[in-house]
Amino acid sequence: MPETPAAGGRTIGIVGLGRLGSAVRAVCRADGTRVCLTASRRTGWLAEAVPDVLIDASAPEAHPDVLDYCAGHRVPLVACVSNLSDTQWKALAELAATVPVVRATNLSFGHYLQARIAEFTAAYATGRFDPVTTVRERHPLGKAHRPSATALALAGTWAAASGREVADIADERSGLPVSEHELTHTWDGESLHVRHHVGSWTVPARGALAAADWARAAAPGLVTMRTVYDDLTARNRT
Structure with a gap:
C-alpha cells in the first residue's frame, strides 16, 4: 500500500x-x-x-x-x-x-432528528402523560440482524432520556430497500408515531x-x- x-x-x-x-x-x-x-x-x-x-x-x-x-x-x-x-x-x-x-450506527440526518424528537418527547411525556413506547423496524428480506442496530439505538435513546424501557421492539423483513424505523407512544385513546423511511442508498x-x-x-x-x-x-x- x-x-x-x-x-x-x-x-x-x-x-x-x-x-x-x-x-x-x-x-x-x-x-x-x-x-x-x-x-x-x-x-x-x-x-x-x-x-x-x-x-x-x-x-x-x-x-x-x-x-x-x-x-x-x-x-x-x-x-x-x-x-x-x-x-x-x-x-x-x-x-x-x-x-x-x-x-456510524445510522448515517442519515432523518434518524438524527428522530432521536432528537424522542428526547424532546421524553422531557414532556411524564407523570399522568407517561406513554407506553414501542419501536418497530422494517428491512428487506436478507437483512441479517434482528432487531437492527438502529432499532436498538432508538430504544436506548428513549430509555436514557425517559428513564423507562420500551415495551417492545418489533422487527419485520419485507418490502423494498432501504429501511423504516418507527417510534410509537401510546396513551389512553391516542398515539403518536414518529416514522423515518429511507428509500435509497x-x-x-x-x-x-x-x-x-x-x-x-x-x-x-x-x-x-x-x-x-x-x-x-x-x-x-x-
Missing part, C-alpha cells in the same frame, strides 16, 4: 463495495470527490495514495485490516459496520486514541461523506453520528 498522501482536494478510501460502499463511490463520482483507495473481498486492497478519511462499509471480517491501516497511516475512520463483537468495539475505541473515529452514502468531512478536521476520539450532526447543525445556525 502506498505511503504517500494524495495531492489536492478531498480524498476518500472505501472498504467494502456492497450496497453502501458502492453508493458512497457513486456519490463521490457525482460531486467530484476523489476515491483513491478501495478494498473488497473480490479485488483486495487497491490504493493510489493515502486517503484523508477511510469509510468502512464492509464486514466484521475486514475489521483488523481496517484498524491496522488507519493506525499505521494515521487516517480518520468512519466505521459503518454495526455488527462488531465486543472485542472489535474495544479495538475501535483504542484506535480513537490516535485518530478520529466516527461510530444515496441517503446513508451522503451521511457517510458528511461524517468524513467532519472527521477530516477533528481531533482524535470516538464519537457517534449524534456528535457529527450536532456540530454540523450548530454551524448552520451561526
